[in-house]
Amino acid sequence: MSAFLSVTRAVFRRDLSAEWRQKDVLTTVIMFGLLTVVTFVFAFDPARHAREEIVPGCLWTAYLFAGMLGLGRSAARDGQDGGTVGLLLSPADRGAVYVGKFLSHAVFMLAGEAVVLLFTIVWFDLDGRHLTAPFFLILLLGTLGFVAVGTVFAVVSQKSRLREVMLPVLMLPILAPMVMAAVEGTAIVLTPGSNEGLGEWLKLLAGFDLVFAVAGFLLYGFVLEE
Amino acid sequence: MDTLLSARGLSRRYGRNWALSRVDLEVGAGEVVALLGANGAGKSTLLNLLSTLHRPTEGTLEIFGLDARHHHTRIRARLGYVAHATLLDDGLTARENLRYYAALFGLTKVDRLVDERLEEVGLSRRAHDRVAGFSRGMRQRLSLARALLHDPELLILDEPFTGLDAAGCRDLAARLEEEKSKGRAIVLATHQLERVLSWSDRALLLHRGRKVQESGADRYDAAGWAVHLAEVAEERT
Amino acid sequence: MPDHFWWVFAVYGVVWVAIILYLARLSARQAEAERQLEILRSERNGA
């Protein structure tokens, strides 16, 4: 077991150090996240729409596209700096590598999402009442689902002629239920009053994360190897 | 000398053209084989196949008695590859780089092992410096240390001497000779035959993806081979 | 004819036409491939 953990830790720490030096994944996620939110503000004048109508869709659309561009950057970097070849040459367990990559991508995503959320709070005048525990639980579960699928498809898209463009094509259809659950769940949480119906969406998100984390764990090796 | 590696009819195709076509190769334990040929002759393609990085389109490859198509993970645990790219992370120090690979290879007593390898390649003093500041020669030596970390039975090198100055080449040649004396089999691709002549057992010439010449186990001299190479090259163009 | 008959019939028609055309295209492609294979094989043996 310790070999598994040491591989996961090594992959995780190397990704973090590479990101710490260049910061291009984080900048991508934050930049595109903010740009999408601002675009939403111009598209749906916040004054005329109730908060819980715009914010969920705006937030998650920002997270989706910023996240996909961030994943594209991360996969491109692995290709360029020999990171992937180094991994391939080693007999390291591919599942452990997947867990390491999954965690580092999750960290980058959550960090970027936190910054975008801060701006969204200011721009949409959200306050403590809205940012309850369920809100952050949905944020976490949605992001983990995104990363579970994204970690695999980031490598797949790098091997296609279309590269980053292939990522949304592959991911968005499969992420449909996750986006549905995340947006609807966030809307319920932001609507004053009871969070009735939230449980259904949380169960769906948790199920989604589990299914694709296990699928990613088992299939990542094939994609990396190719 | 039992065979460590045996390749039969090894071919690799990229799209429509054959980068490598029907190459046979035997490497015994502790044997040193030099791979010669012009750029694009298929040297790197062959080494990528031997290191199990890529799968052959045709042909069979057995390393340590294991079929490379199915047992590549177990093979990689006993094989070291120094490719063109050093596979090192510029942001990490020499020691951190080796610790990363030690973790990937699931090695134990990592600190002692890393210090030993750094000592062997003469980089102990620079253990805590970031690789970004290393010269080409130092990177090559660290890359060699990386490839030798798990004490592989077979070491594969792709043009290790390119980019090194005369002193660097002599130093690297000496190190490789030392590895041979430890009984480690080596397969290396190079243009500079004379550097490996004295301690390599056999040489093999590739041209346009095909094996055109292989010197026998008997002694051969660099001058003879150099002339020979020139003739073969002329004939072909 | 009951109302909407032609509309419903059109729906069935769309499905039939689509799958029959697709089968025809597949068979045509297959015949073409067989012919080309024959030419290539004869060339290689003959040459």
Add this chain to the structure above:
Amino acid sequence: MRSTDRILLTLSAAAMLALCYLVFLYIPLEKTQGYIQKIFYIHVPCAWVGFVAFTVTAIMGGRYLATRDPDHDRWAAASAEIGIVFTTLVLITGPMWARPVWGIWWTWDIRLTSTLVLWLIYLAYLILRQTVAERDRRSVLAAVTGIIGWLGVPIVYLGNRVRASQHPAPVVGGGEDSGLAPIFLATLLVGVFSLTVFYIVLLRARVRGARLEDAIEELQIAEGRDHA
């Protein structure tokens, strides 16, 4: 082999004729939607074949990953190509049903939305296959995408069910509870049988075609190799 296809084809045609007889001449009108509801007996079988085809793609993809036998990959690719044809038909017949009944071309109900997402997953699979040149790499990436894509389909359906419970929308094909009287069910099964058999015929033809195309490519490459 030709004869098996011919038998399958006649079987499928016979079933289709039986379906027409049942739908247009025999079964009584469905009470709520009347004549338009007859579209149900071709719409649902198409959706069924669309899903079965993608399941074959996922299974064959898995077998390719295990055996690396190129033929498995050919079955996976062929099934996906046929599957998207049928799923497209579902997305055509669905609106043709909704239009006369509710005056709208599209309704975000459980089934149509799920079919649309399946259709997008199919599209992603086929686009991926078009953008990876090297055969082995294409087969592996397609196999993984097919399996992950397939895992998504039931979750998409579940998601839509939850969403429909919170935002009711007119449901094409009647809600879950519209229990089918035996005769209706029998008619549906005839439709499913007919299209499934036709799918098998298409699949076999497409796989044969793929084998021939690969053989041609091999010969052309061997040609190139000899002259090198």
